[in-house]
Ligand code: CP
């Protein structure tokens with residue numbers, strides 16, 4: 545089905561492999577339509593007369609802009625609710641906020657600090673909740689990333705991605721997505737930041753079914769061997785600012801560079817990916833701004849992934865069961 549119906553999307557683990565592929569396919573169709581004529585005839589009224597609340601407890605450029613623009617493309621009204629706009633956290637609980645907001649809108653897109661907050665939100669919300677980033681998952685980014693990869697590798701099954709950097713939210717959903725899509729992933733993180741075993745297990749369970757492998761190492765050179773794509777993210781995620789000096793030391797040797805790719809023996813035509821925002825430490829300018837770099841296409845593709853996700857997860861009319 546082109547629409548999954550009224551469901552939450554908190555992590556890539558919430559969807560089956562065919563559903564994930566369907567999201568990527570929808571994103572591709574949205575991109576083609578928007579690039580051609582700036583409208584999506586079959587989708588443009590999907591959210592007509594409906595409001596999507598965006599509860600963001602952290603900063604955002606891509607997720608905010610892509611979600612607001614996606615809702616506009618689908619004929620709906622995006623309502624941005626930043627930390628300083630609503631009573632949440634100061635005068636009102638998450639439970640009460642969730643009950644009130646979800647009684648008036650068709651979908652809640654939420655960026656939270658702790659994943660348990662979005663789980664609580666989803667349990668108390670009357671409408672679908674979409675995770676716009678928590679400390680453990682970033683499903684909108686993973687849909688975007690696999691879509692971006694398919695633009696370079698139309699059949700990505702069997703290719704290898706090397707992740708060189710932090711064990712974080714972006715990586716965890718990417719790992720599950722790689723497992724679901726049959727993509728091999730080799731993850732190099734500093735030994736003080738291993739991938740949590742339960743998250744690794746989710747990715748490996750998916751990879752077992754698709755026949756791909758999810759490996760971990762603490763040596764960047766090992767991870768990049770034969771890689772078609774090298775991906776990373778900031779070493780200092782939002783909320784970790786006070787740990788910056790320590791982290792920069794702990795990640796010594798993890799900067800993505802042409803030299804690292806050469807030393808480790810990456811595929812000659814390797815590409816670079818980063819969800820952004822980028823800080824200078826994790827990747828050299830000569831890679832970040834090179835023709836290998838997919839980062840700005842990846843950013844643009846957030847729009848199409850947001851459209852795909854809203855179309856698939858938000859009910860056509862009414863609320864749950866409506
Ligand atoms: N990649 C990403 O989620 O960026 P923002 O934090 O700017 O939304």
Ligand code: NVA
Nearest residue numbers: 712777781782820821
């Ligand atoms: N890992 C980063 C991703 C930002 C999109 C963070 O959590 O800040």
